[in-house]
Every structure is written in C-alpha cells, then in structure tokens.
Amino acid sequence: MSAALTSIQDVQASPDLRRIAINKVGVKGIRHPVVVKDRSGGVQPTVADFNMYVRLPHDFKGTHMSRFVEILSSHERAISVESFREMLFEVASRLGAETGYIEMNFPYFVEKSAPVSGVRSLMDYNVTFLGRVTDGVDSHSTRVLVPATSLCPCSKKISAYGAHNQRAHITLTVESKEMIWIEELIDIAEQHASSQLYGVLKRPDEKFVTEQAYDNPKFVEDLARDIAVTLNADPRVVSYVVEVENFESIHNHSAYALIEGPPKEDELPDSRPTTQAPPSL
Amino acid sequence: MSAALTSIQDVQASPDLRRIAINKVGVKGIRHPVVVKDRSGGVQPTVADFNMYVRLPHDFKGTHMSRFVEILSSHERAISVESFREMLFEVASRLGAETGYIEMNFPYFVEKSAPVSGVRSLMDYNVTFLGRVTDGVDSHSTRVLVPATSLCPCSKKISAYGAHNQRAHITLTVESKEMIWIEELIDIAEQHASSQLYGVLKRPDEKFVTEQAYDNPKFVEDLARDIAVTLNADPRVVSYVVEVENFESIHNHSAYALIEGPPKEDELPDSRPTTQAPPSL
C-alpha cells in the first residue's frame, strides 16, 4: 500500500485504557469456496461459512478485521483441509495474537450404495472444522451432523403393529490427537442409528431400511450411549460431545440427549448397578 | 406535532418522476403482542410478526413507514382478530393508498385431550392472517401450518413389518367468503393425516397413535388430495392452496405436494379415468 494510503489514521491500532481483554474478536459468517479431501483419496469442492477470531489483549483498541478476510482471499479460490491448519497459525501471526480460532462449516457429500439395489447416490452432511492455536500450540475438533432414522423402542414394544420413527440429527464433536476422517465419524453415527439415510432408495431398498429400523429400535438415550461407548474405546479421541435430536413424528417438539466424554474418573459408575426405578408414573 | 417539528422537510412526500408505481411498500417483520379469539369463546394472547404494505402510485417518492407502526401502536398492547379488518382499512386510509395489505403471523395454541388417557395438553400451530383491501373492498385468507404424522403406504405395503413415518407439515391457505375458524382448518388437516400430534401422550396414547398411523397410511399426494376434496365441498371457500411436506425419515430431503383449488372448469377431469401408468421403472 502506498504512503498516501497508510497516512489514513489507524484507529484500531491506538491504545485502549479500559483494561479489558477480549476473548474473541473477528469476523463471523463469511462464505468462501473450499476444497476438502475425502477418505477415498479424492477432493471435493464445497462452500464454507467461516468464523475467525483472535484473543485481543487489554491494551489494543481493536483488531484489523480486513486481515482475516485477506487470509481467506490469499488462499485463492480454494481452501483445502491441509491449509486449514496453516490458516490458523496465519490468523494468530498476522493479527499479532497469542490465541486464534477458526471455525469452518460446510456441506460434505458421501457417495453411498443403496443397501439392496446398489443404486448409488450422494448423501449430504454438515461438517465443521474447529481449530484453536494458543502460544503456537494448536488443537482441532471436527463436528459432523449426521441425519438418520430413529425408531422408538417404547412405541414398538407397546403397539400391536408399527412403531413411530422419524428423522434424527446425530451430532458428534470430536477432538482428537491425530486425524480422524469425516467418514469415520459418519460411520460411527450411522452404525448406531436405527437405520441410515440415503439419497435414492428403490422399492427393495425401502423395504430393507423399513425392516432394519424396526429390528433396531433406539431411544435418543440409546443412540447417544452407543456412540459414546464407541468413542470411549477409540485411543485417538481426546474429548467429545454427542448430541441426538429426534424430530418426533408424534409430537411437535424434539427428544434430545447429550453426552460429554470421555467420563472423568469420579463420574465412572461403581460396580453395583442401581436398579431402582424413578418415581412411578 | 409542533410547527418546529413539521418544518423538517418531508422527503417522502415529494413528487417522483420515474413514473413507476410500487406494488407493495411498507414495513416487514415487526413483532407485536396480539390477542386472538378462539372457537371456544375465549381469547388467547400471543405474539405476531407483521408485514404491512400499500400500493404506492407512480407519482409519490415514498411512503411514510412510521405510520404503519403507529397503527399497530395505536391499538395498545393487544390487537384482536376483530381489529385486524379495521387495521387493514386504516392502513389504506392513513397512507392515502387505494390498496393495502396486512400479513399477521403468530403461534396459536389448541388444547387437546390425548386419545386414550384423556390427558390434556396444548398443541401449537403457526397461523397467518392475510388481508387485502382495494378501493374499499377487502378480502381475507387464513393460512395454518399443521404438523402431523404421515406414514408411507409404499413402505407399509412392501415391508414384512413396520413402515417409515415422519413429521409432516400440512399448510392450508384458504380465502373464504365468511369466517372460518382456525380450529376448523386444523381439524380438516388433522382428520386426513395418518395421525395427529399431541403435546403429551402417555403410553396407552402412544400405542393408539402408532397403530392409528399404521392403519392409515398416506402419501403427500393422498394427504393433499383428501384435504382438497374436503375444501372443494365447503361452500364458504373461495380459493385455497394445500401444501404437504414430509420430512422423510429415510431421506435427508422432503417429499412435497401442492394443490391449488378449486379446480377451474377446464381442469376438471373428463369421465374416463386414464389408467395408463407412467414409464416403468
């Protein structure tokens, strides 16, 4: 930039006297094209929504918002998952911050074969990469929202025929020591659902998933727990949150369950299961 | 308002030379408390989102946005359904317009008894009153979004057991010559659904609605048609749109159907039903 331009006063860089640090300051809701590597070795172009923040020490009046967007822009039209980590460090260094954050949310597609006919179609998932760097050390989480079928065990048990089922949203947020593929998290969620979803199902496929869901009833509690058991056993997982929301087909509200893990030492159940029921109906 | 205040120039009232009339101009997305009368003779307080527009002739630069909100405010804290028509005429007259529009969208509650236990709870619906006045003649529509259960006839037919079902949104928009209660439109939608929804269901109720849905499978096409048949037979109905959206429990997208009615003369089917199938799978 020319001297003429830089002579315009830089209000943001002036000192601040209120002595209050800002935990996060930056830009929110910027869309940008990205490219994400998938497990099959390919790459898929998609569009991401970015939030980018830094911690601002107490003695700076403001951050330089345009630099966040310049970092996005400097990666040309496409930001790959490799460059995500690079961008995280760039945010911290270019903004002169000890701590930086990037959240990148995007639709992600997985090609699936229908269970009987084998017809192939794409399923879409919402994925978020969450990165944080502090004093040069970065940590990363991946959040995947997996839509699935849940079928109610109570409804199945008490009804002469049929069972209410519905679309459920299973959301895994997993911090890991080493890379876990998006597809691995999707697999974990889908294997524990009553049934998984597909873009295209022919009639024999529809028969299959209908019967599979009926054979495999799950409460939100079951789904969350079965996923927690799997994540507890994965040595790469540092911490996780599992959420399951059923858009109940018999109510106009959701059933919801959340488990944070892994369990802390003092949260582990002792060896004697309590079997006393809650106050009766 | 004092002379001092009115001496501030009224930019909006100046003439406009582009010679383009504006179909709708006004305020959008204002929230205001309202009171709505229900069929049982009571009134229920709720909160509405208003859109209020007028047609602006080609020779006025702008409308007076604050007057729309003043009309809302002048009805104190509560706007009853009676005063809706009054407000519609007020919009046209205060804005000096031949044509005025009000849309008022609000959550509405109906107390229901669970089908077996009789336990009472509230169900919530989104309702919109749509009013239009032109040259002193007003017309009114009511839109009701009724969430319900739909159960797939195909899934039931082809599966050894079970059937996928899901929450569906049934939306009726009905223009009528005389008043139709919100509850009447809700009843029409719910009586044709696989099952209706409830706030509270005890286990015997859950058994009931599960079996009822299984006994009463409907495609989005069936639901839309069955409702259209009922509306076609109602002499109060001037015109309608029926929409049904299934949030499919086996897909991550919706099935959707829309019927506009009543059918025009030339849309009526002739007497020979065509039975030829569409190109096979």
Add this chain to the structure above:
Amino acid sequence: MSAALTSIQDVQASPDLRRIAINKVGVKGIRHPVVVKDRSGGVQPTVADFNMYVRLPHDFKGTHMSRFVEILSSHERAISVESFREMLFEVASRLGAETGYIEMNFPYFVEKSAPVSGVRSLMDYNVTFLGRVTDGVDSHSTRVLVPATSLCPCSKKISAYGAHNQRAHITLTVESKEMIWIEELIDIAEQHASSQLYGVLKRPDEKFVTEQAYDNPKFVEDLARDIAVTLNADPRVVSYVVEVENFESIHNHSAYALIEGPPKEDELPDSRPTTQAPPSL
C-alpha cells in the same frame, strides 16, 4: 433391476379415483454439488439446494420420488448450468408429466477489486435458477439476492451530520427470452445501491464507500424503481420482480418494496403527474 425386485408392488402407479390433479409434486430441499459457468468464461463449483416437481394428472395415485433424485445423481457429481435445461426436460419425460419444474438455489461468488486499493476478494450471492417446462416448451427465470448498502435520504436531509445506513437485500427475479448472466443482474442491483459491498476493504476503500453511500442516498422505493427502470429498458426481459429489504439500523424491523414488471398497458401512468401529497403527518 431384477425381476425379483420389480415384483414388489408399485403402489404409486396404481390408479387414483379422487379425480384431483396435483399442481406440483416432487422432492424438496435436496443438496447436490453443482458447477456453474461464470461470465468470465470460467466455471465455479458450488453446492445447490434443489426442488423438483411435476404436475400429476388426476388419475395417478403418486409420483415416483426416487426418479427425481436419480436424475440428479445421473449427472455425476456436478451439474452445470447447461445441463439444467436438459434436466428439466428429463424430469418431465422420466416422470411421464406434461409439466415439470426445477428450482436450484446456490451460493455464487464474484471476485471484485476494492474501489481504491484494488485489493481483490470474493463477494457471495444467493442465486436461484427457476425452470418450467410445459408440453415441451420451457421458460426460465433467474433470481439473485444482492446484499448492498442503502443510506436513508430522509435521515441525511434532516440531520446536521451523518445519515443512517444499513445492509439491504436486493432481490431480482427475471424471466428472459435469452440468457442473462448472473453477473449482469448483480451489476444492475449494485449500480443502483447507495454503495455495493466487498469482502475486503482497506482504509482508503472504506473512506470511499462511506462517502459514496452518503453521496447516493436511496429509499427502498428509489432502489426498486431505479432497478425497474433499467429492467424495463432491457429487451431481453420478459417479466421481473424487484424486491428491496432494508434491515433498518434505527429500527428492529425492515423497510420493504416490491415492483412487478414490466407495467401492463393499463398500469402505465397517464401524462399528467399527480403531485397531491398523501394526508399530512
């Protein structure tokens, strides 16, 4: 598909006796990766949300929902704007329908240079292609949502300094005889705004857009009319809707204007402009 599979009953293809045609039936809210050609000769990958419908004659019980998705899937991972028209005809033919509809909504990016520094960054827009085919004749509209700055002429005129301004959403829906580039519609909207938006603005750019907006105040009415004048003069345009919504910075609601065009013969203003003001404040 094998004989065993096709022996499963096709419920949707059975005859229907209610004698009610369905205006639109199909799938809603399916996401799929697409590739869109831009004016500069390049292509950009993005992600689209599809609605796909057909008109269903009165004597068919249901449509075949999976075929819509198969059409999407058959275009591999990417659907180009060229294949949109092809898909439209395919929807009608594969579903055995006289009338078919496709709506394809996607974020679209345009690289812009900041007005003074020339720094380049992407701006994102929501675009929708709307196609309809009836008896082999297709028609197409493009909808573009262009976010922009609007600055209030009244506030500027009456205030000693400053003027309230805000983000506005300008939405053009244009049906045309021949192709109009997305970028052309964006240009029309942006040239009439108080100022256009940018991804990155350095300080001299921020000075420029601030002063430009102040020099160029516009009501929602002005914006809508100025755009209508431009569209009325474009021989390619068959019909259009212009909407402008200001997310007012001094209110918690929007100012809104809508113009449908081109004006019909009897809507054209006569030669004597009316200058009488609406009832005074």
Add this chain to the structure above:
Amino acid sequence: MSAALTSIQDVQASPDLRRIAINKVGVKGIRHPVVVKDRSGGVQPTVADFNMYVRLPHDFKGTHMSRFVEILSSHERAISVESFREMLFEVASRLGAETGYIEMNFPYFVEKSAPVSGVRSLMDYNVTFLGRVTDGVDSHSTRVLVPATSLCPCSKKISAYGAHNQRAHITLTVESKEMIWIEELIDIAEQHASSQLYGVLKRPDEKFVTEQAYDNPKFVEDLARDIAVTLNADPRVVSYVVEVENFESIHNHSAYALIEGPPKEDELPDSRPTTQAPPSL
C-alpha cells in the same frame, strides 16, 4: 392412570448396562404461552420456546419425556417468571434426577418514548431464562438479545462525511446472585450502543438518533468492553458473557466480539499498559 394402562410395559424404566451417564436428556423446542412480570409492575403475556433436561444416571435406560410436558401443562395456560424456579425443582423431583435444566426463550416487549416527539411504541427483545438445579441448589442466568445501532469509528474518522452504521445484536448472558430485571440488562446494552432502536420514530426523532449515533461511534470491541466495565462493577453479577455482532453495512459478513467475565485474577492486566502496535498493515 388405571391399572389397565399401567400394565403396558415401561421400557424407559428398565435398567441400562452400558454404564454411561447422560449429561442432558429431555425435550427441546416446545412452545407454550407464558406470562412474564415486567419492571413496571405489570405482566406481559408472550410465547416461549422451552428446552427441559435432566442428568440421567448411568443405570437408567431412559427418561420419561412426557413428564416434562406435563409439568408445562400443569401450570395451565400461563407460566409466570415466579413459577419458573418452581418448575425447575419440579423437573428434578418428578424425573427423579439430581440435576435439572430449563431454558425458556421468549420475545419480550418494552414500551419506549421516541427521544424528541415522545411518541410511544413497543420494542421487542429476545430473552432467555436459563435455570439449573443440582442437589437442591439452583442457579439462574438471563440472556437478552438487544438490537441496537453501531456506527464505525474508523469510517467516521477517515471519511470527509458520513460513517457506515448498521444494526448490531448485543447479547448479554448474566448469572446473578439476586434478581436483575430484564429491563436493567436492556438499559446496560442500549446505553453503550451508538444509538438505541425504536418502534416508531418521527422525523425529529430520526434526526436525533442519526446525530446521536454519529456523535457516539463504537467498534464491536468498544461496545463489548463498555458493557463489561459496567457488569464488572455490579455486585449482583456472578458471571457473564457479552457478545456483539455487527451486521456490517459495507460487508456481507459480521464483525463480532465476545468477552467472558468477570476477569479471573491472572487475567487482570498489570499496571503498565502495553502500547506496542500489532504488525503494521
């Protein structure tokens, strides 16, 4: 409930062997009419969205979802702010849980006088009551989303005239030892904004708020810090989060700042303000 009804098996009350406690399980997104007390001594009816959860010990298979809704329903049509605490304890006791949570989100209205004309109108705010009870001890937070005007100090400083401004969302989430009125939190947010918003502004009012905003420019950082200073000085406040999001009128993304407080001992700045600027542009 009759013996016949209770003989239906209670699947949820059966023991669970996965030995995983569930942090939160319950119902999400239920709407219900409520009545909220305001500072002026009145009450206002409104409509709330509820989330209600309990912690589920590892040895219960499921919670009883219908009981949450029964608690809502048992409070008849209206739930007052007084009964919120009561409901919180009821959730824990009826579900047999040590820990219970209620979140209640609702639009709330405050009548304001325009700053010059004195014209009265309602302003709407989103408010959330967040309650938690553990082992009989409850804690409460209130979240208020206050829309306001923010005007950019940089744009004002560098421009010959004008300054970009926009609607901002200021969100305070405050846990307190004793009751803080919703109106007090609104006042704190509005007093620090460039200007507050109103339902109705006449022209002299519009002049006033335009000039006031210009006289009072604030970055998101300023707004968040000024509010943090006020909350740090309030002895009733236990902890808080302040968020400010500017829907920038010159960009299609937001500027955002978040401060968590009060500052911990080791976060307090030392006595020597650092004045070194971040790396230059």
